Amino acid sequence: MDNQKQLKYQLKNFDSNFPFTLEVNDDISNRLALVLVQPLDRESIDSYNCTLYVVDTGGHEEQLQMKIIIDDVNDQSPIFDSSTYSVELSESTPINTTILRVHATDADIGLNARITYDFTDASKQFSSMFYIHNETGILRLRSSLDYEQRSSYIFYIEARDSGKEIRSSQTLINITILDENDCYPVISFRFLPDLYYNSSADVLEISETYPIDKFFVQILVTDLDSSLNGHVRLWFDVLDAHPSLTNHSFDFYQIDNFTYFLNRTQPFDFETQQQYRLKFLAEDLSPKKPLRTTKFLTINVRDENDNPPQFLHSFYHLSIHENNELNAILTKIEAFDSDNGDNGRIQYDILSNETFLPFDIDPKTGILRCLESFDREKRLSYHFEILARDFGSPKSLSSKIPVEIEIKDLNDNKPRFEQENYEFSIREDFERMKTIARIQAYDHDFNPHLIYRIESDVNKFGIHQNGELYLQETLDREIQDQYHFIVTVDDTLYRTSVSVHIQILDVNDCQPRWLSPSENRTVLIVNKDVLTIGMSMMKLQAVDNDDIANGNGLITYSLEDTHEFFDIFNNDELVFNSTPTIGRYLLKVYANDHGKEVQHSSLIEIDLFIGNNHTNGSVFYDKFYKINSLSTMKRVILLATFFLSVTFILVFIISIIFIMICRYRKHKYLYYVKCNGQQKMTMIENRLTRSSSNSSKLSLEDLQQKRFLDHSSSPSYIGTNIYTQHHQIPSIIQPTSDYYSNSSKHEEDVDEWTDEQRQSSLTNPNTEWSIEKILYPDWLYKDVIVTSMKPLNTSTFTELNSCQTFTTNESAMSSASSGRRTMSSNSQPSPKQVRFGYQDHIRSQPHLNTTIRQFKSGIMTTLSADESPHTFI
Numbered sequence: 001m002d003n004q005k006q007l008k009y010q011l012k013n014f015d016s017n018f019p020f021t022l023e024v025n026d027d028i029s030n031r032l033a034l035v036l037v038q039p040l041d042r043e044s045i046d047s048y049n050c051t052l053y054v055v056d057t058g059g060h061e062e063q064l065q066m067k068i069i070i071d072d073v074n075d076q077s078p079i080f081d082s083s084t085y086s087v088e089l090s091e092s093t094p095i096n097t098t099i100l101r102v103h104a105t106d107a108d109i110g111l112n113a114r115i116t117y118d119f120t121d122a123s124k125q126f127s128s129m130f131y132i133h134n135e136t137g138i139l140r141l142r143s144s145l146d147y148e149q150r151s152s153y154i155f156y157i158e159a160r161d162s163g164k165e166i167r168s169s170q171t172l173i174n175i176t177i178l179d180e181n182d183c184y185p186v187i188s189f190r191f192l193p194d195l196y197y198n199s200s201a202d203v204l205e206i207s208e209t210y211p212i213d214k215f216f217v218q219i220l221v222t223d224l225d226s227s228l229n230g231h232v233r234l235w236f237d238v239l240d241a242h243p244s245l246t247n248h249s250f251d252f253y254q255i256d257n258f259t260y261f262l263n264r265t266q267p268f269d270f271e272t273q274q275q276y277r278l279k280f281l282a283e284d285l286s287p288k289k290p291l292r293t294t295k296f297l298t299i300n301v302r303d304e305n306d307n308p309p310q311f312l313h314s315f316y317h318l319s320i321h322e323n324n325e326l327n328a329i330l331t332k333i334e335a336f337d338s339d340n341g342d343n344g345r346i347q348y349d350i351l352s353n354e355t356f357l358p359f360d361i362d363p364k365t366g367i368l369r370c371l372e373s374f375d376r377e378k379r380l381s382y383h384f385e386i387l388a389r390d391f392g393s394p395k396s397l398s399s400k401i402p403v404e405i406e407i408k409d410l411n412d413n414k415p416r417f418e419q420e421n422y423e424f425s426i427r428e429d430f431e432r433m434k435t436i437a438r439i440q441a442y443d444h445d446f447n448p449h450l451i452y453r454i455e456s457d458v459n460k461f462g463i464h465q466n467g468e469l470y471l472q473e474t475l476d477r478e479i480q481d482q483y484h485f486i487v488t489v490d491d492t493l494y495r496t497s498v499s500v501h502i503q504i505l506d507v508n509d510c511q512p513r514w515l516s517p518s519e520n521r522t523v524l525i526v527n528k529d530v531l532t533i534g535m536s537m538m539k540l541q542a543v544d545n546d547d548i549a550n551g552n553g554l555i556t557y558s559l560e561d562t563h564e565f566f567d568i569f570n571n572d573e574l575v576f577n578s579t580p581t582i583g584r585y586l587l588k589v590y591a592n593d594h595g596k597e598v599q600h601s602s603l604i605e606i607d608l609f610i611g612n613n614h615t616n617g618s619v620f621y622d623k624f625y626k627i628n629s630l631s632t633m634k635r636v637i638l639l640a641t642f643f644l645s646v647t648f649i650l651v652f653i654i655s656i657i658f659i660m661i662c663r664y665r666k667h668k669y670l671y672y673v674k675c676n677g678q679q680k681m682t683m684i685e686n687r688l689t690r691s692s693s694n695s696s697k698l699s700l701e702d703l704q705q706k707r708f709l710d711h712s713s714s715p716s717y718i719g720t721n722i723y724t725q726h727h728q729i730p731s732i733i734q735p736t737s738d739y740y741s742n743s744s745k746h747e748e749d750v751d752e753w754t755d756e757q758r759q760s761s762l763t764n765p766n767t768e769w770s771i772e773k774i775l776y777p778d779w780l781y782k783d784v785i786v787t788s789m790k791p792l793n794t795s796t797f798t799e800l801n802s803c804q805t806f807t808t809n810e811s812a813m814s815s816a817s818s819g820r821r822t823m824s825s826n827s828q829p830s831p832k833q834v835r836f837g838y839q840d841h842i843r844s845q846p847h848l849n850t851t852i853r854q855f856k857s858g859i860m861t862t863l864s865a866d867e868s869p870h871t872f873i
Contacts, residue, residue: 074163123155179226305392333366377444409446456485506547508595551594
């Protein structure tokens with residue numbers, strides 16, 4: 001056998017959730033083991049398949065098919081099909097009737113899945129009423145039901161398996177009992193304790209004086225059934241009624257479905273009828289078979305002394321002035337009784353809860369007297385009752401009437417204040433017309449007309465006629481902190497006064513005011529060579545007119561910024577806490593009060609200049625302080641002047657640059673002249689100067705041959721073409737001058753076009769336009785009219801987007817006396833001897849006139865022709 005250590009084992013062909021792993025021991029035994037690495041659940045997977053492969057070093061392979069079967073463990077509890085079973089049963093359901101069947105399942109197998117049913121321990125009490133089969137789960141009725149005793153049953157059924165370790169579960173059984181109409185209504189009477197009732201014979205004895213607004217019998221109707229079977233309606237009939245009476249003499253009130261009250265709408269009267277028989281009927285509302293009950297009640301009326309005494313008036317209101325005479329008669333009380341004999345004889349008496357009343361009434365006559373003299377300030381009125389009763393038997397009847405006696409007032413008392421003096425305290429910011437307090441005065445007399453006044457020169461306060469003291473003018477505690485005055489009150493006969501003291505409480509309405517230093521930006525110059533640490537620079541002092549006691553006037557000092565060299569000592573001294581460096585320091589010192597509601601502070605700035613023995617303090621002062629000594633308005637004016645100056649300079653520079661750019665553009669385009677090639681227009685830039693006359697000249701013919709034109713982006717050429725087409729300028733006679741024939745600068749600024757390029761530029765509507773087209777639009781030339789159509793015999797001058805033609809006269813005359821030179825037909829024209837044949841039209845164009853005036857020529861040329869002569873300077 002080969003060496004076991006040379007064998008290799010491997011598991012294959014198993015599912016992804018295979019819960020085992022192969023473990024090989026490398027010891028001598030070379031034992032193989034399947035190790036469980038995941039929990040098993042037989043209810044999910046009950047077996048696993050796999051293949052074990054073994055391979056030796058020689059490549060021989062052997063395999064083993066394995067099937068692993070999972071044994072069941074009782075780990076599943078029975079589960080009912082429903083957690084609650086509800087059923088309704090009629091109370092007339094026969095015994096042994098099947099009510100329902102419960103069912104539960106268990107995912108285990110074998111005995112672990114065998115289920116038995118039974119009541120839970122807490123529900124064993126219902127086993128006498130119901131029975132359940134242990135195996136089938138069928139629930140049956142064991143005893144008869146009665147809705148009137150119990151309307152529902154709720155208990156639990158338990159399902160248990162048969163495993164070694166028993167598992168169980170429970171379900172709720174809810175059985176509702178339905179009612180049947182099997183009970184008759186029951187009528188019962190209840191009476192008040194003061195009434196006599198014979199329950200065996202259903203006889204009630206009642207006095208004829210029984211009040212009609214009082215119930216004398218309560219009728220209870222009960223039915224143990226439910227729903228409509230238990231709802232009962234009740235009614236009654238009056239038997240053996242007197243012909244003068246009707247059934248409506250009794251009133252029947254229903255309180256709820258089971259309770260009724262009976263009383264009389266008319267009083268009983270023994271003299272009219274002595275007995276009543278009532279028949280009560282009760283019937284339930286069952287729609288199938290209603291059940292009815294009948295019961296009788298007999299009422300015997302007992303004769304009584306039923307006529308009480310009656311007073312002539314229902315109420316007595318009497319009045320008498322205070323300080324009256326003794327035994328004064330107030331009035332006579334009268335009453336009557338319709339009964340006869342002793343039942344009609346009346347006796348009067350006074351009823352009161354008080355131990356003593358200063359009144360007396362005669363028992364027989366009813367005369368009422370007063371027994372003492374009254375004082376209204378002690379008592380305003382008296383209330384009591386007069387009782388009138390008869391001597392009836394066995395019970396005396398009586399009536400009583402209320403009596404009110406009012407004591408009228410006489411003005412016999414002075415007004416008095418509630419206090420001997422009044423002291424108040426208010427804040428100094430107390431609102432005007434607001435009530436401060438009420439100075440209450442009283443007068444024991446009835447309804448006194450009290451008039452309040454302030455008897456002093458204090459105008460700050462006023463008083464209303466109800467005693468309310470109010471503030472008339474604003475207060476300032478810093479001016480006056482307390483007020484004393486007298487308030488009087490009188491009732492038109494007597495007058496009383498009282499002293500009033502008002503203390504004004506402080507409000508933090510004042511800011512601290514600096515005394516030292518007294519002015520802002522105080523300059524302090526210190527020589528550091530002579531100072532010592534802890535040396536006091538300045539004594540700080542500020543005052544606050546508010547009260548110091550509450551902190552409003554208590555002042556402390558603080559620096560806005562923390563300084564390395566300075567500090568405040570003892571809350572009032574500015575001291576050095578270290579040696580400072582030379583320089584200027586701006587100290588911002590705050591004086592703060594300690595108000596609770598609001599706090600105020602005042603700022604003062606100190607310019608501190610630190611020098612030494614080698615420095616001059618005035619240098620710091622002149623450098624830093626002079627500008628700071630200016631007022632705020634002067635600083636604003638200075639800054640505004642500076643910014644306006646800078647702005648003006650910038651605008652001026654920008655304007656100069658803009659003007660230079662415009663002049664440059666203008667001179668550049670004056671250099672070019674554009675003409676139509678078909679009309680033999682030529683662009684010539686005539687540079688007129690006062691220089692020598694032997695300058696070179698460029699003839700029109702040479703220029704046409706060279707076809708010098710402007711840049712394609714310039715609209716000058718197009719403008720020239722449009723002008724020549726509209727005005728039909730005749731052919732130009734070729735001049736003999738050749739002024740620009742040798743000019744190199746002209747050729748540098750002029751592009752040469754071919755005929756095709758020029759024609760394309762003339763006919764292309766999409767030719768680009770530049771700024772010159774906007775500066776010199778075509779509409780400037782639409783009104784130009786050629787006045788002479790005869791051939792021109794001189795050179796033509798075309799300048800800056802204009803095609804004005806200038807001609808010279810063939811027969812020019814010279815005049816030496818006038819200082820003018822005349823060009824003849826035989827002479828050659830010079831640059832200065834040019835005649836503008838359309839001078840009038842040029843003058844109508846402002847920009848052309850401007851251009852002409854720009855020519856630097858001081859010679860006046862006179863030209864003659866058939867038309868009017870023109871002069872050009």
